[in-house]
Amino acid sequence: MPTETDAVFKALADPTRRYLLDRLHEQNGQTLGELCERLGMARQSATQHLGVLEAANLISTVRRGREKLHYLNPVPLNEIQERWIDKFERPRLRALSAVKRRAEDAMTDKPTFVYVTYIEASAAKVWEALTDAQLSGEYWGHSNVSDWKVGSGWEHQRTDGSAIADVVGTVVVSNPPTRLVTTWADPATPEATSRVTFDVQEYGEIVRLTVTHEDLPSQAEHDDVASGWPAVLSNLKSFLETGHALPQAPWEMAH
Known part of the structure; x- marks a missing residue:
């Protein structure tokens, strides 16, 4: 029963x-x-x-x-605790729980930055703007160059004709037009690798673009991207909604 x-x-x-x-x-x-x-x-x-x-x-x-x-x-939960937990060795269980929390904290102590913006565009247009070398160069000041297949490399190349890559990485997830995940590293220090995720969610005539930059090497790096990403994504929003980027590079003001 x-x-x-x-x-x-x-x-x-x-x-x-x-x-x-x-x-x-x-x-x-x-x-x-x-x-x-x-x-x-x-x-x-x-x-x-x-x-x-x-x-x-x-x-x-x-x-x-x-x-x-x-x-x-909380009363039913308290009753379960009294019947099913208290009769065991609570101090030992608490100690194990504390060890688990410390281990999890040690694995996730690298800073993470998350930014969300809403854009009047389709998911396909946002995806194209993020991955097309020519389009990304028009609002970002760098061209994102890759075939965007999982396992392929990608480069964030300057648009001054030098084709110098200031960021390099690998495509981890590529699900057009809704999700792109790449590693992110300075070519000079490729061992300091972080991870960037673009999630594109369409709703009617707008999309919600969420950018998550995780496993950042330091708080200083977090502070740097915290000013850089909003500037870039504001320029992307202007580019898609009006057909042109902002009149001045917003990341210059951010710095």
Whole structure:
């Protein structure tokens, strides 16, 4: 015969429902619309997940006018902890957990920069602007040169006629027109390699372009790209929306 504990375990077995609980832990009392916005999920699907959580007594709801607010209820989780965790060696488990966290922190201590911009263009146009050597040279001051096949090299070449590459790397993921991942390195120090991801999400007549630059060698490098990427992407946005880049190179102002 199913018990209340079974319902809790069933609810927690789904990653989407665990994500919803995490979001309510961060900010309690959210509406369905707020949760859907963060989840990127249709209201009907989110409602079904919330119904399972409510049936397991992991969340409770309160009406505020037309809105229904969702609140985390930690009591069932506490009961599971008392029954299934406390009887084990808690100090040993905590020590192991601390070691795991330190190991994970050591693996992810390199700075990461994320930038999001919205552009009135199609995903195909954004992809072309990022990967076409001539187009990228018109708004970036460098041409991105590659065949853009996974495993191929790519170069960020100057447009002054010298064809000198100031950045080199390898294409890691190439899924036109939605996702491009490359390594990124100065030819003078190729061992200091970072990683850049372009995610292009189309919505009607606009796209959301997310650029993630991770595994940066230092905080100084992070600060440098934090001024460089917004300048380049502002120029890209102007180029695609108006047909021409900004009248002055914005990265010069950034520096």
